[in-house]
Amino acid sequence: MTATPDTVLSAHAREEIDRWLARYPDDQKQSAVLAALREVQHENGGYLTTPLMDAVAAYLEMPAIAVYEVASFYSMFELEPVGRHSVSVCTNVSCMLRGGDDILAHIENRLGIAVGQSTPDGRIYLKLEEECLAACCGAPMMQVDHVYYENLTPARVDEILDGLE
Ligand code: FES
DSSP states (O other): OOOOHHHHSOHHHHHHHHHHHTTSOGGGGGGGHHHHHHHHHHHTTSOOOHHHHHHHHHHTTOOHHHHHHHHHHSTTOOSSOOOSEEEEEBOSHHHHHTTHHHHHHHHHHHHTOOTTOBOTTSOEEEOOOBSOOSOGGGOSOEEETTEEEOSOOHHHHHHHHHTOO
C-alpha cells in the first residue's frame, strides 16, 4: 500500500490538525505546521520520523523540505528516539551565575549520561542546554516535560528526577 497522509497519520492526528486548519484561510494551510508536528510527535513517543514529516507536508500541501526546516529549527522537536521524560537545564547567564552548570553536572553524574543523551532504560532524556527559558528570577532552573522547576538545589533535583516514572 502506498503511504499517504491517511495511512501514516492517525485519525486523531488528522482531527487535531483539522481543528487547527479551521483557524486559517484555505490557502494558508502551512500555518498549522507547528501544531501538526507537535501532535504527531506526541503520538509517536516524543520524536518525528521522515515518513511522519512527509505525511504532514502532504496533508498541509507544503514542500517536505519546508516541514524538515521547521522540525530541525525548533528545539521542541526531536528527530531521533529519546527518553520518555525530557529534562532541559538552563545554563544561560542568570542560571549560570546561580549554579546552573553545577546543576547540569549533578544531573549528568546522577543519570550517567551526557547532555543530548537518554538513559538506557528510556526513562529520561537530557536535552541540549536551553538558552534562557525566561524564568531568570527563579535561577537556577530546569524544564521537565514542559513544567518549570526553579531555585534548584542538587537535593531538589534528585527529588524531581526520582519522581519520574
Ligand atoms: S538564564 Fe536561565 S531562565 Fe533565564
